[in-house]
Amino acid sequence: MTELSYIEAIKTAMYEEMERDEDVFIIGEDVGAKGGVFRATEGLYDTFGSDRVIDAPLAESGIVGVGIGAAMYGMRPIAEIQFADFILPAVNQIVSEAAKIRYRSNNDWNCPITIRAPYGGGVNGALYHSQSLEAMFSNQPGLKVVIPSTPYDAKGLLKAAIRDNDPVLYFEHKRAYRLLKETLPEEDYVVPIGKADVKRTGEDITIITYGLCVHHSLQAAESLAEENIDVHVLDLRTVYPLDQEAIIEAANKTGKVLLVTEDNKEGSVIGEVAAIIAEHCLFELDAPVKRLAAPDAPSMPYAHVLEKEFLITKEKIEHEARQLAHF
Amino acid sequence: MMKKNKHTSLGLTDDDVLAMYRTMLLTRKIDERMLLLNRSGQIPFLVSGKGQEAAQIGAAFALDTKVDYVAPYYRDMAVVLHFGMTTKELMLLAFAKEEDPNSAGRQMPGHYGQKKNNIITGSSPVSTQVPHAVGFALASRIKQDPFVTLVTLGDGSTNQGDFHEGLNFAGVHQLPVITFVQNNKFAISVPFEKQVASENIAVRASSYGMPGIIVDGNDPLDVYQAVKKARERAINDEGPTLIEAVTERLSAHSSDDNDQLYRTVEELKEAHANDCLVTFANYLEEVGLLNETIKADLQNEIMNEVNEATTYAEKASYADVRTITDYVYEV
Numbered sequence: 279m280t281e282l283s284y285i286e287a288i289k290t291a292m293y294e295e296m297e298r299d300e301d302v303f304i305i306g307e308d309v310g311a312k313g314g315v316f317r318a319t320e321g322l323y324d325t326f327g328s329d330r331v332i333d334a335p336l337a338e339s340g341i342v343g344v345g346i347g348a349a350m351y352g353m354r355p356i357a358e359i360q361f362a363d364f365i366l367p368a369v370n371q372i373v374s375e376a377a378k379i380r381y382r383s384n385n386d387w388n389c390p391i392t393i394r395a396p397y398g399g400g401v402n403g404a405l406y407h408s409q410s411l412e413a414m415f416s417n418q419p420g421l422k423v424v425i426p427s428t429p430y431d432a433k434g435l436l437k438a439a440i441r442d443n444d445p446v447l448y449f450e451h452k453r454a455y456r457l458l459k460e461t462l463p464e465e466d467y468v469v470p471i472g473k474a475d476v477k478r479t480g481e482d483i484t485i486i487t488y489g490l491c492v493h494h495s496l497q498a499a500e501s502l503a504e505e506n507i508d509v510h511v512l513d514l515r516t517v518y519p520l521d522q523e524a525i526i527e528a529a530n531k532t533g534k535v536l537l538v539t540e541d542n543k544e545g546s547v548i549g550e551v552a553a554i555i556a557e558h559c560l561f562e563l564d565a566p567v568k569r570l571a572a573p574d575a576p577s578m579p580y581a582h583v584l585e586k587e588f589l590i591t592k593e594k595i596e597h598e599a600r601q602l603a604h605f
Numbered sequence: 606m607m608k609k610n611k612h613t614s615l616g617l618t619d620d621d622v623l624a625m626y627r628t629m630l631l632t633r634k635i636d637e638r639m640l641l642l643n644r645s646g647q648i649p650f651l652v653s654g655k656g657q658e659a660a661q662i663g664a665a666f667a668l669d670t671k672v673d674y675v676a677p678y679y680r681d682m683a684v685v686l687h688f689g690m691t692t693k694e695l696m697l698l699a700f701a702k703e704e705d706p707n708s709a710g711r712q713m714p715g716h717y718g719q720k721k722n723n724i725i726t727g728s729s730p731v732s733t734q735v736p737h738a739v740g741f742a743l744a745s746r747i748k749q750d751p752f753v754t755l756v757t758l759g760d761g762s763t764n765q766g767d768f769h770e771g772l773n774f775a776g777v778h779q780l781p782v783i784t785f786v787q788n789n790k791f792a793i794s795v796p797f798e799k800q801v802a803s804e805n806i807a808v809r810a811s812s813y814g815m816p817g818i819i820v821d822g823n824d825p826l827d828v829y830q831a832v833k834k835a836r837e838r839a840i841n842d843e844g845p846t847l848i849e850a851v852t853e854r855l856s857a858h859s860s861d862d863n864d865q866l867y868r869t870v871e872e873l874k875e876a877h878a879n880d881c882l883v884t885f886a887n888y889l890e891e892v893g894l895l896n897e898t899i900k901a902d903l904q905n906e907i908m909n910e911v912n913e914a915t916t917y918a919e920k921a922s923y924a925d926v927r928t929i930t931d932y933v934y935e936v
Contacts, residue, residue, distance in 0.1 A: 303747060329747050335777055340736050340770030347740020350725060351674075353747065355740075367766070374730045375737070383718045383726040384709035385932040419933045443935040 282462050285455035287429035288318050288394075291436035292356060294466065296326055299354060302440055303330040305345055306358030306394075315360055316396060316455060342368040342393060346376050346445075349391040354440055362397035362449060363406045369414075376445035377420035392439040393447050397425075398490055398540055400453040400589055404580035410489075410541035410572075415447055416518035416550070422446045422471050423518040427492035429460040431515060434469030442471060451490040458493060472516050474524035480510035483603050484528045486551055487538035488514040491590050495538060498595040507603045517547045522554050529555045533564035534602050540590050543571035565605040570598045610892045615830050617666075619894055625666055625825050626889055629658040631907050632683040633882055635692060636856075638911050639699050639714070643860045647919070648699045652715040654680035656855030659881030660787050662687060663828025664755060664850070667836055672752040674741050676725040676734040679715030680787065681757055689722035692910050696918035703924040710924050731762040735771030735784065742780035742845070753839040755783045755832070760849075761792020761800050763809060772847065776814035781839035783832060784847045787822060789854035794867040810847035822850030823881040826888075853879050 282290060296302045303326075304319055310333035313320030323331040334341045338359055345355035359365045365372075372393065379389040399408030415423050424439060424446060426432035432450065439446035469475075477492055478499050485495045492513045499509035512528040514520065529535045535555060537548035552567045570590065572578070578588045612622045636655050642648045654661065661683035665675070670688050677684045682695065694706050698717075701710035707718050707726075718726025725741070727734050738756030745752050762768060763786055775782050786806045790797045803809055810817025818835075821827045828850050835846035853876040857864040864873075889895035 301748075332743075332778075335770070335773050337766075337770040337773065339767055340739075340774050343733060343736025343767055343771065344740040344743055344774055347676075347725075347737035347742075348744040348747075349740070350737065351741050351744040353744050370730055371733060371736070371767075374728050375733050378728065379726055380932050380934065382708050382712055382716070382728065383720075384711060386706070386720045387718060387726045388935065419930075422934075 279461045279464065281459055282429050283456050284429045284432050284450070284458040285316060285318055287433040287462060288436055288450060289320060289322070291433040292319065293322060293325070295437055295440045296322065296330065301352065302354045302356065303332065304356045304358060305332040305334050305341055307334060307336055307341070307360045309333060309358050314358065316452060319358070338364055338368040339371050342371040343375070345391045345393070346371060346379070346389055349389045350379065350387055354390050354392070356392045356394060356440060359393060359395040361407050362395040362411050363409045365395050365411060372415065372421065372445070372447070373418050377418045380444060381420055388443050389445050390443045391445045392436070393445070395447070395449055396452040397449040398451040398453055399578040399585060402580065402582070402585065403452070403578065405577035408578035410539070412449055412517050413541055413546050416547050418518070420444070421518065422516065423449070424471055424516045425449045425451070425489040426515065427477070427489055427513050429458055430462055431469050431475070433462060434467050435471065435515065438468040438471050441468065446471065449489070454490045454493070469515065472519065472521060474521040475513045475515055476511070476528070477513045478509060478511040480508040480532070482508040482532055483534040483536060483599055484510040484512060484532045485536045485538060485595070485599065486512045486514065486525060486528060486548070488517055488547070489540065491538045491540055494590055494592045495595055497592040498599060501592070501596055502599055502603070505600070507600065509599060514551070520550060520554065525551055525554050526558045529559045530562040533562050534605065535563070536568045536570060536599055536602050538570045538590060538595060540572055542574050543569060544574055546571055565602055568598055568602050570594060611826055611888070615826060615833070617826070617829065621666070622889060623894060625662045626885055626895070627903060627907070628662050628683055628686050629825070629882055629885065630903060631692065631910070632658045632661070632686060634907050634911050635682065635695055638915060640860065642699065642915070648714070650713055651699070651860040652679045653856035653859070654682050656853040656876065656880060657787050657789060657822070658683045659825040659885055660822035660828050660850040660852045663825035664757070664785050664832045666825070667829045667832035668753065668755055670723065674723045674725055674738070674752065674754045676738040676741070676754065676756040677717050677727060678731070678734065678758045678762070679727070680759070681717065684757065685717045685719070685724055688724050690717070690719055690724065692914040693917055696914040697921060700918040700921065701923070702918055702921040704921050732758055732765035732767040734758070735767050736774065738782050739771045739775045739780060742775065742782035743778065745781055746778070751840060753781050753783060753836050755785055757785045757787060759792065760786060760788040760790065760797060760806055761795070763806050764800060772810070772813040772815070772845070775845040779814070779844035781842070782845045783835045783839060784845065785832065786847070786849045788849050788851045791854055791858070793858045793862065806849040807847060813847070815845045815847055817847045817849065819849045819851060822852030823879050823884060825881070825885060852881070855880060
């Protein structure tokens with residue numbers, strides 16, 4: 279048993295998968311000698327060499343497109359996008375190509391690529407180093423979109439993504455990198471893609487969320503417990519395609535649902551979660567579904583006070599959860 | 606007096622050049638049939654490669670179809686025929702039937718892909734296949750698998766970011782990939798001079814650390830020679846090559862396009878004067894390999910093949926509607 283931070287869990291997953299399977303390689307900006315701007319690939323260049331830890335030219339569509347080609351040949355590329363904010367030049371490759379390769383070839387070809395992208399705010403990242411862009415990829419059949427909330431899940435989901443025979447977009451929260459630590463088992467394990475996870479059981483209200491907001495929600499739940507509000511927390515883990523069964527079960531359990539995301543409210547992943555609940559749980563609900571999300575401003579401002587205003591915090595969740603509990 | 610034989614010195618036998626001609630003629634006849642089927646309302650769409658058969662067969666013939674990969678674009682019927690796709694399979698694609706090996710009727714005609722024949726699946730957004738081909742080349746480098754990847758595209762597509770990102774990557778890593786641009790001088794309706802600021806496409810290679818070569822795309826032997834040399838460079842780990850084959854588009858952009866809106870009758874006449882099928886047949890006649898009898902026999906044989914394929918594809922079944930969500934993910 280070793281205690282690892284969220285980013286160490288990511289690095290360890292890559293290390294172990296590269297050891298296990300020589301078709302796994304990393305391609306991205308500054309992933310080589312520097313070990314990545316966040317140091318997620320630290321040491322891998324020295325261990326596996328420049329053929330398997332490839333410093334790509336600064337061009338995201340090229341990084342993903344070259345990865346897709348190698349994946350179609352049978353390799354298992356991990357393409358690192360330096361910040362999720364910079365993934366946009368690669369959207370055509372992700373959506374028109376990776377997501378559709380199996381479908382358009384009627385199962386003749388497939389594309390086992392993993393695309394890692396640090397997302398989220400709280401690191402003075404301003405508009406272009408803070409965004410949550412998962413929603414724009416979460417209506418693309420053929421793609422899987424995962425967002426781990428703990429070091430355990432980070433490691434297990436990344437391994438599952440690398441071994442998956444379809445393209446997986448893996449968003450990792452950059453504020454979580456060194457904030458979250460956990461003791462992980464030594465033995466090999468994967469966290470299944472497509473399965474949500476109950477992170478806390480409770481009877482009064484249900485919070486459904488993902489990513490770093492899981493951490494904030496669990497902290498809020500601890501405080502609320504002191505007020506005798508018993509919170510159930512469901513971590514989506516895979517935001518596309520959603521685990522409908524787990525969502526319905528969690529909503530029905532308490533009849534009061536708070537949905538939380540760091541993304542802008544309108545058009546976010548939790549809107550789809552709300553739709554699932556509306557379709558399946560109407561007669562089990564004891565209160566209107568509540569959403570807590572970032573304001574519908576284009577992105578997170580730089581100034582500390584504005585950044586904080588944009589972000590989801592334990593306090594904001596507590597406030598909303600309390601209101602819901604007393605509804 | 607017979608014309609000087611040009612193909613023997615390139616290492617091509619008489620049978621080779623006749624095979625090239627056959628594929629060119631077959632491509633043309635399938636293309637013409639598809640247009641008839643489209644105009645009679647039997648197939649919804651067609652994107653023609655008429656006039657580009659020489660460039661396509663010249664390039665494909667220079668590759669080793671057993672090991673090399675191609676990432677074709679939508680006009681590349683001669684390329685995929687040479688790589689092993691059959692006339693019947695092309696007709697199944699045109700009719701969008703279940704047995705279409707490219708996509709089981711999911712994709713438009715011209716969107717090729719067939720793993721067993723090393724034809725990489727493609728899409729409609731142009732140039733996306735360039736980084737894919739570079740990725741195949743990267744895989745060949747990492748895994749030490751000796752093969753070459755050839756990617757083709759049109760002249761207009763060389764304006765896309767993926768063309769430049771792909772070539773730059775290939776140049777930095779000196780990968781075994783050949784980028785083959787078929788410059789038919791039009792991007793749908795917009796002529797070359799309004800598309801491309803550089804004097805030609807080949808010169809774009811100079812930014813990406815690789816040779817850029819212009820060849821006569823109406824002469825399959827010229828094209829063959831250039832691609833053969835590029836393949837040798839690639840397989841010997843000497844790096845990538847960009848080849849620009851200047852050719853003619855003898856059709857409208859697609860069955861939904863009317864090229865008379867932007868091309869004059871004189872321009873089209875001039876283009877038809879360069880029709881590679883005619884000029885290559887003339888060459889074969891001049892070197893004594895083709896005459897009217899051989900031509901007629903070949904034509905008959907090909908028309909039978911096209912007729913049989915048409916009938917088969919017309920009668921074949923569509924995919925069951927219940928397959929609409931099959932193969933979104935691995936099952």
